[in-house]
Amino acid sequence: MRKNDLEKHVTGESLFADDINTPEGTLYAVVFDSPIAHARIVNLDISPAMISRGVAAVLTADDIPGVNQVGGIIPDESLFAEKETHFIGEPIALVIADTYLNAAIAAKKIKAGFEKLEIITDPREAFIKGKLIMPPRTFSRGSTDAAWRECRYIFEGKVDSGGQEHLYLETQGAIAIPGEGGRIRLISSTQSPTSVQKTVARVLDIPMNFVEVDVLRLGGGFGGKEDQATHWAVMAALAAYKLKKPVKLILSRIDDLRMTGKRHPYSSDFKIGLDDNLMMIAYEAVYYQNAGAVADLSPAILDRTLFHATNSYFIPNVKATGISCRTNLPPNTAFRGFGGPQGKFVIEAAIYKAAEELGIEPSVIQRKNLLKEGDIFHYGQAAKNCQAINCWNDAEQKFNYNELKAEAAEFNRNSTLIKKGISVMPICFGISFTNTFLNQAGALVHVYMDGSVGVSTAAVEMGQGVNEKIKTVVSQTFSINRDKVRVESTNTTRIANTSATAASSGADLNGNAAIIAAQNIRQRLLDFASGLPGYSSAVKPEIRDGEVFLGGEKTGLLWEDLILKAYQSRINLSSHALYATPGLHFDKETNTGNPFAYHVYGAAITTVSLDCLRGIYSIDSVRIVHDSGKSLDELIDRGQIEGALTQGIGWLTLEEVVHSPEGRLLSNSLSTYKVPDIYSAPKEIQVIFLEGSENDFGPLRSKAVGEPPLMYGIGAYFAIMNAMKAFRPGKVFGIDAPLTPEKVLTALYDKI
Amino acid sequence: MKKDKPDPNSVKGISRRNFLKGFGITTVGAAVFESGQATKNLKAAGLLNVSDSIPIEGAKMILYVNSKEYSVHIKPKETLAEVLREKLELTGTKTGCERGSCGACTVLIDDNPVNSCMFLAVDAVGKQITTIEGVASDENLHILQNEFIENDALQCGFCTPGMIMSSLAIIKKNPAPDDEYIRKNLSGNLCRCGTYPKVFQAVIKAAKG
Numbered sequence: 001m002r003k004n005d006l007e008k009h010v011t012g013e014s015l016f017a018d019d020i021n022t023p024e025g026t027l028y029a030v031v032f033d034s035p036i037a038h039a040r041i042v043n044l045d046i047s048p049a050m051i052s053r054g055v056a057a058v059l060t061a062d063d064i065p066g067v068n069q070v071g072g073i074i075p076d077e078s079l080f081a082e083k084e085t086h087f088i089g090e091p092i093a094l095v096i097a098d099t100y101l102n103a104a105i106a107a108k109k110i111k112a113g114f115e116k117l118e119i120i121t122d123p124r125e126a127f128i129k130g131k132l133i134m135p136p137r138t139f140s141r142g143s144t145d146a147a148w149r150e151c152r153y154i155f156e157g158k159v160d161s162g163g164q165e166h167l168y169l170e171t172q173g174a175i176a177i178p179g180e181g182g183r184i185r186l187i188s189s190t191q192s193p194t195s196v197q198k199t200v201a202r203v204l205d206i207p208m209n210f211v212e213v214d215v216l217r218l219g220g221g222f223g224g225k226e227d228q229a230t231h232w233a234v235m236a237a238l239a240a241y242k243l244k245k246p247v248k249l250i251l252s253r254i255d256d257l258r259m260t261g262k263r264h265p266y267s268s269d270f271k272i273g274l275d276d277n278l279m280m281i282a283y284e285a286v287y288y289q290n291a292g293a294v295a296d297l298s299p300a301i302l303d304r305t306l307f308h309a310t311n312s313y314f315i316p317n318v319k320a321t322g323i324s325c326r327t328n329l330p331p332n333t334a335f336r337g338f339g340g341p342q343g344k345f346v347i348e349a350a351i352y353k354a355a356e357e358l359g360i361e362p363s364v365i366q367r368k369n370l371l372k373e374g375d376i377f378h379y380g381q382a383a384k385n386c387q388a389i390n391c392w393n394d395a396e397q398k399f400n401y402n403e404l405k406a407e408a409a410e411f412n413r414n415s416t417l418i419k420k421g422i423s424v425m426p427i428c429f430g431i432s433f434t435n436t437f438l439n440q441a442g443a444l445v446h447v448y449m450d451g452s453v454g455v456s457t458a459a460v461e462m463g464q465g466v467n468e469k470i471k472t473v474v475s476q477t478f479s480i481n482r483d484k485v486r487v488e489s490t491n492t493t494r495i496a497n498t499s500a501t502a503a504s505s506g507a508d509l510n511g512n513a514a515i516i517a518a519q520n521i522r523q524r525l526l527d528f529a530s531g532l533p534g535y536s537s538a539v540k541p542e543i544r545d546g547e548v549f550l551g552g553e554k555t556g557l558l559w560e561d562l563i564l565k566a567y568q569s570r571i572n573l574s575s576h577a578l579y580a581t582p583g584l585h586f587d588k589e590t591n592t593g594n595p596f597a598y599h600v601y602g603a604a605i606t607t608v609s610l611d612c613l614r615g616i617y618s619i620d621s622v623r624i625v626h627d628s629g630k631s632l633d634e635l636i637d638r639g640q641i642e643g644a645l646t647q648g649i650g651w652l653t654l655e656e657v658v659h660s661p662e663g664r665l666l667s668n669s670l671s672t673y674k675v676p677d678i679y680s681a682p683k684e685i686q687v688i689f690l691e692g693s694e695n696d697f698g699p700l701r702s703k704a705v706g707e708p709p710l711m712y713g714i715g716a717y718f719a720i721m722n723a724m725k726a727f728r729p730g731k732v733f734g735i736d737a738p739l740t741p742e743k744v745l746t747a748l749y750d751k752i
Numbered sequence: 753m754k755k756d757k758p759d760p761n762s763v764k765g766i767s768r769r770n771f772l773k774g775f776g777i778t779t780v781g782a783a784v785f786e787s788g789q790a791t792k793n794l795k796a797a798g799l800l801n802v803s804d805s806i807p808i809e810g811a812k813m814i815l816y817v818n819s820k821e822y823s824v825h826i827k828p829k830e831t832l833a834e835v836l837r838e839k840l841e842l843t844g845t846k847t848g849c850e851r852g853s854c855g856a857c858t859v860l861i862d863d864n865p866v867n868s869c870m871f872l873a874v875d876a877v878g879k880q881i882t883t884i885e886g887v888a889s890d891e892n893l894h895i896l897q898n899e900f901i902e903n904d905a906l907q908c909g910f911c912t913p914g915m916i917m918s919s920l921a922i923i924k925k926n927p928a929p930d931d932e933y934i935r936k937n938l939s940g941n942l943c944r945c946g947t948y949p950k951v952f953q954a955v956i957k958a959a960k961g
Binding site: 005006007008009010011012013014015016018019021166167168169170171217218219220222252253254462463464465635636638639642643644645646647669670671675676677678679681682685 | 837841842843844845846847848849850851853854856883884885887888893897900901904906907908909910911912913916935938939941942943944945946947948949950951952
C-alpha cells in the first residue's frame with residue numbers, strides 16, 4: 001500500500017510544478033505561436049509587446065546562443081520558427097513579464113505578417129505529394145506474394161483510426177532558475193529529464209553539466225511529456241539565462257491543446273489471406289501515419305506499429321509497410337502504446353472483416369491463430385513463455401464466455417432497439433525500447449547512518465506507482481521495513497543519462513538497477529558483519545526483517561545498529577548501479593533481431609449495450625485475464641489495467657480530435673473534446689491475473705504493465721460493431737475510429 | 753504574483769466591521785467594476801453599502817477558508833482559484849482547464865461544490881470556503897480521504913483534490929447516496945488516469961461510514 005504518497009495527494013500537500021514556491025522576482029512566460037498552419041513569415045514586429053506593461057523581454061530565434069534545434073530523433077524541429085511556420089501552434093516568440101497576465105496581454109500585441117503556403121492535413125495526400133518524414137519502412141517475413149496462391153480466402157480493406165489528446169490534467173510546464181556561473185536549474189514536468197537537459201545545453205550552447213533537471217512528480221504524462229515537455233523547459237531556460245531571473249512557463253490548457261501533438265491518426269490498407277482451416281497464412285498492411293509537421297518520435301512510433309502488426313497471432317507470411325507522412329498539424333507524439341494500438345487495430349479490423357464475409361464470429365479466427373510457444377514473429381524473435389493461449393482459455397472459462405454470448409443473443413432476440421454486442425480482444429505487447437541503447441537505467445542508493453534509505457533512479461513518477469515498486473524491491477533486497485525507504489525526485493545530477501520513463505519500462509529498468517545497487521550495499525554489510533566479534537565467516541550472516549541472523553538464529557543486532565557500526569568502520573553505504581537489459585539486438589537494415597526482453601499477454605471480453613434509436617452505448621463490462629508475471633503490486637497493476645483500458649476505450653469511441661482543412665484544431669477545449677467521465681467508464685471491470693506466469697527479466701519476476709492493457713479498449717470498438725450488426729444484420733459498416741455515437745447513428749440508418 | 757502574504761488567524765466568523773476595515777481604503781479612481789452577483793451578495797450580507805462598488809484595482813477583503821480568516825487584496829476579475837493558489841498559497845486546489853470543464857479546482861462554498869476557476873473570488877466573500885487542505889481535521893484524515901487511499905482511488909493525484917471535494921459534497925448532502933446520485937455528482941470531475949471505478953467504491957464506502 002503506497003500510503004505515504006497517497007496521503008499527500010488526498011490532503012493537497014503533494015506538489016506539482018506549478019505548485020512549487022518560486023523565488024521572489026520570478027517572471028512569467030507566454031508563447032506567441034503561429035496562427036497559420038503553413039506560411040512564410042513575411043515580417044515579425046515584437047516592439048509593441050516590448051513596451052507593453054510589465055514586459056521584461058520578448059525572445060525569438062535571434063536570441064538563441066546555441067542552435068535553434070530541438071528535434072530528438074531527426075534534427076528537423078526549431079524551438080522558434082524563423083522563416084516558415086509548419087503548423088498552428090508552432091512557437092515563434094516568447095514573451096516574459098512580471099505576471100502571467102501581462103505576458104499574455106503583450107503576446108497578443110505582437111504583429112506578424114504571413115504568406116500562406118499549401119496546407120496538408122491528410123496523410124495519404126501527403127504521401128502522394130511526397131511529403132515524408134523518412135523513407136517508408138517494411139518489416140517482412142516469408143513471402144506474401146507466394147502465399148496468396150495458397151489462400152482459400154483473401155480479403156482487403158481500409159481502416160482509419162483517429163488521434164487522441166493526452167489530456168494529462170497537469171498541463172506542460174517548467175520553472176528555470178539561474179544559478180552562479182551560468183548554471184541553470186530546471187523544475188520540469190517531463191518524462192525525460194535528460195532530453196530536457198541535453199536540449200537546453202544545445203540551445204544555450206553550454207555543457208550538459210551546467211544544466212540540472214529535477215522532476216518531483218507529474219500530473220499525468222501518458223507519453224505526452226516524453227518528447228514534448230522539452231520545448232517549454234528550453235524556453236524557460238533560455239529566458240532565465242538571458243534575464244538572469246527565475247522564469248516560469250506553464251501552458252494554459254487551451255495553449256497546450258493547440259500547441260502539442262496527439263496520438264498519431266493512421267489510415268491503413270490491409271490484405272489478409274486464410275486457408276481452408278481459417279489459418280491466417282498471409283497478411284499485408286500499409287500504414288499511413290499522420291506524423292504532423294516534424295519527426296518528433298514518429299519514426300520510433302511507426303516501428304512499433306510494424307512490430308505489433310500481427311498482435312497475438314502467428315502469421316507465417318507478413319509484409320508490413322509504414323509510411324510516416326508530413327502534414328501541417330502539430331507534431332504527433334508518444335501516447336501510451338506508442339503505435340502498437342494502431343497496428344493492432346488494423347489486424348483486428350482485418351479479422352473482423354474476414355469473419356463478416358465468411359459469416360462466422362471473429363473469435364473463431366482469433367482463437368485458431370493465437371501465438372504458440374516458439375512461433376517466430378515477423379521480426380525474427382521467437383515467442384518465449386508465450387501466454388496467448390493461456391490467457392484466452394482462462395478468460396473463456398473463468399468468465400463463461402459461451403454463456404455471456406448466449407445471454408447477449410437471447411437479449412437481442414427479445415429487444416428491438418437496445419442491442420448487446422460482445423467481443424474478445426487478445427493482446428501481445430513487446431517490452432523494451434525498440435531503440436536498443438535506451439534499455440538502460442541508473443540507480444543511486446544511500447543508506448544513511450540512522451538506517452534510513454534514500455533511492456534515486458531515472459524513473460519519473462506520474463501516477464503509475466513506479467516509486468512504490470522501487471520501494472518494494474529495495475526494501476525486499478535489504479529485508480527491511482518499506483517505511484525506511486524513501487524514493488527521491490528524479491534529478492540529472494544524481495542520475496545521469498536517463499532514458500525517458502516510457503515504453504512501460506520504468507519499473508523494469510529502474511527497479512532492476514535499484515536492486516543491483518541495494519545488493520552491492522547488502523553484500524558489503526554482510527562481509528562487514530562476518531568480521532564482527534562473535535561472528536565468523538564460516539557461518540554466513542544474513543539480514544532478515546531488519547535484523548541480523550546467524551545460522552538461522554536471531555543475533556539481536558538490528559539494522560540500525562548494523563548500519564551505525566558499519567558507518568563507524570568506514571564501510572561504503574552508497575552504491576550507484578546501472579542495469580542494461582541483456583540479450584537485446586535489432587538490425588535496422590533487415591528489421592530482424594531480438595528487440596524485446598519479453599512480451600505481455602492478455603485477453604479481454606467486452607460486453608456493450610447499444611441504443612439503436614439514439615446511437616449511444618454503454619460499456620457494460622470488461623472481463624480481463626492479464627499476464628503481469630509475478631506482479632510486484634497487484635493493487636497498482638489493477639489500477640494501471642483499469643486506467644489504460646478506459647483510455648483505450650476513449651480513443652476508439654468518444655475521443656475525436658478534429659482539425660479544419662486549414663489545420664485548425666476544432667476540438668480545442670474540454671467542451672468540444674470528450675474524454676471518458678464516470679458515466680462512460682465501463683460499469684464493471686473484472687481483472688484476473690494469469691497464474692503461473694513468471695518473467696526472468698522483470699524485477700522480482702514481474703512484468704511491465706503501463707501500456708499493454710490500453711489495447712483491451714479495441715474490444716469495445718468491435719463489441720459495438722457487433723451490436724450494430726445485431727440491429728442491421730445485412731449491413732456492412734466501414735472501420736473508422738473513433739466510433740462516436742454520432743457515427744454509430746449515421747451508420748445504422750441509410751437515411752437520417 | 754505571490755505577494756500579499758496571507759494573514760490567517762483562527763478567529764471564526766466574519767464581521768461587517770472586519771470586512772469594511774480592509775475594504776474601502778483602497779477605493780480610489782473612477783474605474784469601478786460591477787460584479788453583479790458579487791455586489792448583490794455582499795449587499796445582501798450587509799457587507800457592502802448599497803451605494804458602494806468594488807474598484808477595478810481591487811480591495812482588501814476577508815476570505816473565510818477552512819475555518820480561518822484571511823485578509824487578502826482581491827481584484828474583481830480574479831477567480832477564487834487564482835486567489836487560493838497564488839495569494840493564500842493553498843495550492844492543493846488545482847487548475848486543469850480554466851474553463852470549468854475538468855473539476856480539478858472544485859472547492860466547497862457553503863457545502864456546495866463549485867469550480868473555483870469559474871467563480872470570482874469576490875463572490876466568495878462572506879461565505880464558508882472549504883478546500884482540500886481543510887478536509888482533514890486535527891491530523892486525522894477524513895473518512896473519504898482514508899477510503900480514497902484504501903481503495904487506491906487515485907494515480908497521479910492531480911484530479912484528487914477536486915474529486916474529494918465533490919465527493920465530500922455528496923456525503924454531506926446525502927447520507928445514503930445511491931449509485932446514480934454518486935455518478936451524477938462526480939460527472940463533472942475528470943480523471944485521465946481512469947480511476948473512476950475506484951473513486952466510486954471509495955465514495956460508497958465513505959458514505960456507509
